[in-house]
Amino acid sequence: MERRSLTATILVHLAALVLLVVILAPVVWLFVMSISSTPDLIAKPLHWWPDTVDLSRYGVLLSSVANSAGEAFVASLFNSIKVAGMATVVALIVAVPSAWAVSRTPSVGWSLYAVIATYMLPPVALAVPLYMTLAWAGLLNNVFGLALVYLTILAPFTTWLIKSGFDSIPREIESAATLDGARLDQILRLITLPLAAPVMATAALFAFLLAWDEFFYALLFTSDQRAKTLTVAIADLAGGRVSDYGLIATAGVLAALPPLLVGLFMQRALIAGLTSGGVKG
């Protein structure tokens, strides 16, 4: 709107500011907690900003001394990266062909809905069967086992998301490519997949986040540093008789970094993909 009164402008900015505060306040508080010293955190009244900046907890969590809290944390960090990464990559590999099939053959669409219907089951309902299956396969307390479980959660979700991306690509374009002599793999590689790249990146990002944040199955199916993921490791920090809230907050900040990096990377890749085609051709 070109014409807007000063009050309206102020109100709009105020609303945006409120939204920003609501969204960012917990994150900011998490960060402040992670750099506050313990006396600052337990002081009454609460110190909103610490008197002394204390970065020692970052050192504690990232230390590689054997049998320290740091070693457990770093191991779980890598476990999380492995599990979420593997589950996401395989979910995409599974999702792309099945999404294309469902999108281009509406008569088999029911199968996707049947799979999505399993989403309606609460995770706890599947916990026992999954546990027994993993035990039978010898995959308990194993990153591959956990990644496999996550795959069953991610694949339907990514398939569904990517299918809607394929749906928005006109079939006439693929027909034209068929007439131009492109084989199915060429059509997918040269036309359909590049056009669906944004939606695939979105699917990958959300799948990664979903796997990264998962707690319930990770808690049930892992027991030590060989497979424990971050969410479980953070819960462990709170589990003792003495809870160092600052340490938990620090773990939270560190745990948020990898998904953040993945998000930034995806965004860059996306923009690069779009513009490189536009300029060079």
Place this chain on the structure above:
Amino acid sequence: MSALELINVRKRYGTVETLKGIDLSLSSGEFLVLLGPSGCGKSTLLNIIAGLAEATEGDVRIGDRSVTGVHPKDRDIAMVFQSYALYPNMSVARNIGFGLEMRNVPAAKRTEAVQKTARMLQIENLLTRKPSELSGGQRQRVAIGRALVRDPQIFLFDEPLSNLDAKLRMETRTELKRLHQILGTTIVYVTHDQIEAMTLATRIAVMRDGHIEQLAAPDEIYNRPATRYVASFVGSPPMNMLNATVIDGVARIDGSLDGVPLPPELRKRAVGARSVIVGIRPENLSLAPTDDSGFNIEAKVEVVELTGPELVVTSTIGSQRLTASLPPKSKVTVGASQRFGIDASALHVFDKATEKRI
């Protein structure tokens, strides 16, 4: 040798029959227009020729070779889609050259062919752009270029002009006609626009409900429509269709005292009293002087529209509507009764029951 032959082509989707036995034969260099309203099966027929759909029954022969079961890419055809269907992630040059690229034509030869096509369509300056950076008319040209560059036996066009605005549509139409004259290729063109059909085609197939109602040259379609349907579909404003009864060789217009004496050869065919439909094209009507003793009918003028080159007069005879296209300076009074003279040689008479031309 016929470039394209359709033999009793049928298409069924479950119990619905969209094509009910299409037979036609096209010689090389012909421009065939499939004309009909949406849902008449014309696009299905085009897809069957292209190989994007398979006929349930019948045979399609391209260049005397049956292509039933042959993959679209091996049929030696190119198609221009209504939505253009350009590849949005590729430059114009790659879009045009994609068919050659997929057929492993060397890059140098490909570039040359793309350049040549672009020159012909005057889009050389657009080659490095993406489809999203082009206007509708330019996209249309690229889509045509993509078909042209492969030099196929048959070109298929699926309503290629329907997404363009009126002025551009006319220009592109002329351009298509020019291209056809230069290249002399065989074209099958689907449209619901009768003007496109009339201007472009060497032959028109008017389709209705999955069959061909009439297959003939444009002037025959216009001047000797085989059925009432064809007559009403082609021409703008559409042909007047007056219910009438033939008594003693005179077609008495229902709801009017006037009659139109039928020409001798028509009179022979329309023996006895029978219900007919008298078709008169609006441009075959003229203002008749009040004392004119020739063929004329009286009607009450209701609406007068000046389009520029002509004056379109809508009037009624009883409950029937009569539209006349008159010279722009004609004196017509709204609400008054007016006698319209009829060019007797331009009468079309259809049997009311069978709707066929008498």
